[in-house]
Amino acid sequence: MSQVKKAMAFLCTLLLSGVLAIVPNSSAGAIFGSICESATECISLGNNKYHSVQTDGSFGSNNTYDVPNMWYAVRDRLQYSFTDQTNVQAYFDQSDPYPDVRVADYDWGNTNWLGATYCPSNNTGTGGNHPDRWCRGQLIKFNAYYYWVNTVMQDWTVRHHVACHELGHTLGLRHNYYVGADGTISCMHTLLDARLLRSGEIGELNAHYP
Ligand SMILES: [Zn+2]
Numbered sequence: 001m002s003q004v005k006k007a008m009a010f011l012c013t014l015l016l017s018g019v020l021a022i023v024p025n026s027s028a029g030a031i032f033g034s035i036c037e038s039a040t041e042c043i044s045l046g047n048n049k050y051h052s053v054q055t056d057g058s059f060g061s062n063n064t065y066d067v068p069n070m071w072y073a074v075r076d077r078l079q080y081s082f083t084d085q086t087n088v089q090a091y092f093d094q095s096d097p098y099p100d101v102r103v104a105d106y107d108w109g110n111t112n113w114l115g116a117t118y119c120p121s122n123n124t125g126t127g128g129n130h131p132d133r134w135c136r137g138q139l140i141k142f143n144a145y146y147y148w149v150n151t152v153m154q155d156w157t158v159r160h161h162v163a164c165h166e167l168g169h170t171l172g173l174r175h176n177y178y179v180g181a182d183g184t185i186s187c188m189h190t191l192l193d194a195r196l197l198r199s200g201e202i203g204e205l206n207a208h209y210p
Helices: 070-083 156-170 199-208
Strands: 007-009 013-015 035-038 041-043 050-055 089-092 101-106 115-118 125-127 134-136 138-143
Touching (some): 070 089, 070 156, 138 156
Parallel strands (some): 050 089, 050 101
Antiparallel strands (some): 007 013, 035 041, 115 138, 125 134
């Protein structure tokens, strides 16, 4: 299983039946900025460089409705993929009354996505206009079905890729299909093989969140 490249369709949905061919060295359009493809699948930006994340009740516990060790994946990516790589300060904060992001895990069934990010109707603030629309109180959902039934999320790299990927969406990063000369990709690629950003994305984030 771990040798099979899994692909995520546009806006974080994972196509478990498909194996996505690696796109040659080309940018598939903009890699940063808000976009809204449907009422429930939008990418918004954060409202500032301080990006607090709050976990729901039993997040990441060893429970069939959670994704074991997902807490560690999110914590590590906040630190190593964003705080360390960019100007953004990204961190867990359970006491923030207005977290920028809430994360939840649950068995939502065979949905074809491992993770999904959107600006829910119970957000705590929105502003700006496309492509700079921001949303506070974004929601990331990690689907425990793909840990317990389909086991792809039992792979450490997959969990870290999905965590980096969905957190990236909450800051305005879109999908990035660039493949380096050495074959390395960004976690914003839809192949589940990376846990860091690439330089172009770091530049976009640093320019927007100085
Ligand atoms: Zn995505």
